[in-house]
Amino acid sequence: QVQLQESGPGLVKPSETLSLSCAVSGFSISTGYYWGWIRQPPGKGLEWIGSIYHSGITYFNPSLKSRVTLSVDTSKNQFSLKLYSVTAADTAVYYCARHDSTYDYTDIRTDYLDSWGQGILVTVSS
Amino acid sequence: QSVLTQPPSASGTPGQRITISCSGSSSNIGSNYVYWYQQLPGTAPKLLIYENNQRPSGVPDRFSGSKSGTSASLAIGGLRSEDEADYYCAAWDDSLSGHYVFGTGTKVIVL
Numbered sequence: 477q478v479q480l481q482e483s484g485p486g487l488v489k490p491s492e493t494l495s496l497s498c499a500v501s502g503f504s505i506s507t508g509y510y511w512g513w514i515r516q517p518p519g520k521g522l523e524w525i526g527s528i529y530h531s532g533i534t535y536f537n538p539s540l541k542s543r544v545t546l547s548v549d550t551s552k553n554q555f556s557l558k559l560y561s562v563t564a565a566d567t568a569v570y571y572c573a574r575h576d577s578t579y580d581y582t583d584i585r586t587d588y589l590d591s592w593g594q595g596i597l598v599t600v601s602s
Numbered sequence: 603q604s605v606l607t608q609p610p611s612a613s614g615t616p617g618q619r620i621t622i623s624c625s626g627s628s629s630n631i632g633s634n635y636v637y638w639y640q641q642l643p644g645t646a647p648k649l650l651i652y653e654n655n656q657r658p659s660g661v662p663d664r665f666s667g668s669k670s671g672t673s674a675s676l677a678i679g680g681l682r683s684e685d686e687a688d689y690y691c692a693a694w695d696d697s698l699s700g701h702y703v704f705g706t707g708t709k710v711i712v713l
Contacts (some may be wrong), residue, residue, distance in 0.1 A: 514647075514701075521604060522639070522647065522690055524702040537699040571646055575702075586653055587694040587702060588637045592646040 478503035480593035486602050488566075494523060494559040498572030498593060499552070506530045508552040510575035513546070513557045515568040521568050523568075527575040528555060562600045569595040606634070606691050607628065608703035611631045613711040614681045624691035630703055635675040637703075638667055639689040643686040650689070652675065653665045686712045 485497035498511070505511060512527035526536040528546040535545055543559040559566060573589040580586055607625040614620040624636065638651035649658055651667035656675065663680045674693075678685055691705035 506684050516703055521707040522641075522692075522704040524704060525629075528700070535700055535702070543678075580653070584635065584636055586635050586696055588635075588652045588692075589639070589647075590652075590658070592648070595646050 478574055479579065480569060480574065480591060482572050482593045482596040484598070486597060486599060488562055489524075489597060489602050490600055491561055493597055494557070494562050494564045494570075494600070496557045496570055496596065496598070497529055497554050498535075498556070499507065499554045500574075501553070503574070504550075505548060505553055510542060510577050511533045511548065511555045512573050512575040514515060514571045514573060514589070514592075515566075516571070516595075517565075525559075525570075527577070564600050567598065567600045569597050571595045604706045605637075605695065606693065607702045608689075608691060608705040608708045610706070611709045611711060613713055614678075615713045616681055616683065618681045619677060619679040620681060620710065621678075621688055622676045622691075622710070624676070624705050626672050626674075626703075627695060629697045630671040630693040630695040631669065631674055633696055636667065636669050637692045638665075638676045639690045639692065641690065643687065647690065674712060681712055683712050686710055 479501045481499045510527040513525040528534045543560045548555045572593045574591040577587045622646040633655045640650045641647040654669040655667045666677045695703045
């Protein structure tokens with residue numbers, strides 16, 4: 477059974493870079509699937525940040541694309557998020573998740589996040 | 603900001619059936635599958651419905667999904683106290699090189 481665990485600093489200063497990693501166990505990330513990041517500001521809804529395939533193919537939320545880098549380290553079976561020039565608005569619980577993205581027999585795209593990490597709260601404050 | 607619109611809340615008494623709507627557009631719900639996630643208080647979201655109306659293993663058949671045009675619905679039958687949670691719809695959006703969008707979220711309250 478796949479398990480995901482986020483790690484990284486819980487406090488980041490404004491204008492600096494938020495860096496998080498997600499360790500995957502029970503499944504090899506180089507086998508397939510995309511691997512995604514989602515965030516949730518305190519008391520608010522979910523926002524998808526982006527997803528990366530083990531080969532490096534990426535998709536991003538258009539509103540965050542200019543500030544986000546995603547990467548995969550197959551040797552460590554983990555993937556990472558960097559969010560640049562953070563502000564207080566980036567304060568949120570950040571989740572990593574396995575993103576199943578395929579096309580069904582009718583050629584309709586299917587995308588869902590079927591396994592999630594427990595989340596990590598990152599606060600942006602000086 | 604979310605491009606899928608849901609009512610902020612929905613409520614019912616134990617045993618009742620409630621429905622939650624999710625309204626989108628031709629570039630997301632209108633052309634792709636809809637997914638539903640359940641987020642219990644203080645926990646990570648969990649996939650509840652995939653491909654409009656399919657339940658992952660372990661999800662009770664009290665939960666059902668449907669889609670029509672650019673809208674979708676989640677129905678919870680035989681409402682139970684443990685169903686009190688936030689529910690989010692989601693879909694792939696084909697615009698702007700493609701991206702995943704979540705709904706605004708609906709809090710289900712069991713009276």
